Amino acid sequence: MVRVYLHDITKIFGKNVVALDRVELEVKSGEFMVVMGPSGHGKTTLLRIVAGLEEPTDGEVWIGDILVASPRRGIFIPPKDRNIGMVFQNWALYPHMKVFDNIAFPLKLKGIPKGEVEKKVRGIAEVLGITETLDRYPRQLSGGQQQRVAIARALVKEPHVLLMDEPFSNLDTRIRVMARAFVKDIQRKLGITTILVTHDPADALTLADRIAVLRRGAIQQIGPPNEVYDRPTNVFVANFIGEVNLVDGVIIGKGNEAYFDGGGIKIQLPPNSNAINAQNVILGIRPEDVLLSRETLSDNDLLYAGKGIVEISEFAGGKFNVMVKLQSTEVKAVSSVSFGIGEIVNVYFNARKIKVFDKKTENLLYG
Numbered sequence: 001m002v003r004v005y006l007h008d009i010t011k012i013f014g015k016n017v018v019a020l021d022r023v024e025l026e027v028k029s030g031e032f033m034v035v036m037g038p039s040g041h042g043k044t045t046l047l048r049i050v051a052g053l054e055e056p057t058d059g060e061v062w063i064g065d066i067l068v069a070s071p072r073r074g075i076f077i078p079p080k081d082r083n084i085g086m087v088f089q090n091w092a093l094y095p096h097m098k099v100f101d102n103i104a105f106p107l108k109l110k111g112i113p114k115g116e117v118e119k120k121v122r123g124i125a126e127v128l129g130i131t132e133t134l135d136r137y138p139r140q141l142s143g144g145q146q147q148r149v150a151i152a153r154a155l156v157k158e159p160h161v162l163l164m165d166e167p168f169s170n171l172d173t174r175i176r177v178m179a180r181a182f183v184k185d186i187q188r189k190l191g192i193t194t195i196l197v198t199h200d201p202a203d204a205l206t207l208a209d210r211i212a213v214l215r216r217g218a219i220q221q222i223g224p225p226n227e228v229y230d231r232p233t234n235v236f237v238a239n240f241i242g243e244v245n246l247v248d249g250v251i252i253g254k255g256n257e258a259y260f261d262g263g264g265i266k267i268q269l270p271p272n273s274n275a276i277n278a279q280n281v282i283l284g285i286r287p288e289d290v291l292l293s294r295e296t297l298s299d300n301d302l303l304y305a306g307k308g309i310v311e312i313s314e315f316a317g318g319k320f321n322v323m324v325k326l327q328s329t330e331v332k333a334v335s336s337v338s339f340g341i342g343e344i345v346n347v348y349f350n351a352r353k354i355k356v357f358d359k360k361t362e363n364l365l366y367g
């Protein structure tokens with residue numbers, strides 16, 4: 001397998017649409033990298049640049065030891081010579097061809113002998129569990145099966161790199177969970193270097209060895225899922241990868257005696273928070289890190305945020321999504337116990353999980 005390295009990649013469409021802004025991204029050999037970001041923030045462009053369907057405006061693209069694109073050096077290797085398999089958002093199966101011919105198509109383009117094509121198509125169909133569909137047309141398959149055919153077609157050439165653009169977006173929620181598990185399993189089995197782009201945090205959190213978060217064409221953070229979730233570099237990443245309560249406020253005091261004060265909430269920050277007196281900040285706490293209790297609790301890991309009134313309590317299968325009004329702030333919490341609307345509860349934040357961002361830069365200061 002090979003690594004993929006994007007060095008200082010910029011892509012400008014027309015005069016001034018900056019789709020990618022100095023992207024630096026190394027995908028290690030055999031790694032599953034998920035690139036995530038909102039719609040229109042450059043994900044597809046990044047994939048197309050790796051595939052060779054788009055030329056970068058500046059920077060270098062390396063696949064293994066081969067420099068496949070470098071405008072400065074006048075290098076551009078076309079897609080057919082990059083040994084890449086690609087799965088598109090709509091799977092792009094040929095409707096008039098049977099599954100066998102859909103999968104065989106890239107091999108026939110390469111002029112591979114018939115016997116060999118037969119062997120390879122049957123081999124990959126076996127791996128993907130779609131042997132019984134080979135004689136059908138795409139319209140005769142379920143969404144999950146169609147997706148497998150698209151993956152089989154991408155993998156049949158034994159590419160060095162697999163690129164997937166929102167491969168689950170056409171699947172309903174239940175199949176999506178199975179399809180994700182399937183893709184992860186295949187990727188592990190084959191050990192193929194993979195880049196998948198998505199706007200869905202669940203894809204990123206469940207599939208990635210590492211996640212790269214894109215915002216307006218610029219990488220915000222690259223790291224394993226738990227790190228991006230627990231230590232987001234800024235408010236944008238924190239918000240994008242999951243739900244987070246954000247409260248504007250100011251630091252009062254410093255060192256062991258530093259408080260966050262904002263939205264009517266005053267909490268003592270942990271001693272190692274490096275808080276600077278009078279700094280304007282945003283406090284971040286994820287709903288699952290907010291604890292609601294009828295009793296008073298004393299635990300060093302819990303920061304008391306005050307008494308709140310329960311405004312909403314929704315059953316969400318084994319847990320409750322609760323909205324609590326805490327002074328002038330509404331705080332979302334996930335609770336294992338049910339509370340009544342209007343009930344007064346003690347609200348605690350998990351001290352190990354609170355995040356403090358600088359108000360101006362929105363970068364993480366502590367957390």
Ligand SMILES: Nc1ncnc2c1ncn2[C@@H]1O[C@H](COP(=O)(O)OP(=O)(O)OP(=O)(O)O)[C@@H](O)[C@H]1O
Pocket residue numbers: 013014017018019037038039040041042043044045046199
């Ligand atoms: N061929 C093109 N010509 C001009 N502008 C383009 C072209 N392709 C993409 N763009 C612009 O580049 C930016 C990034 O687009 P891109 O398709 O990479 O985003 P994306 O994150 O993949 O979005 P989505 O999730 O909606 O597919 C957008 O502003 C888009 O309008």
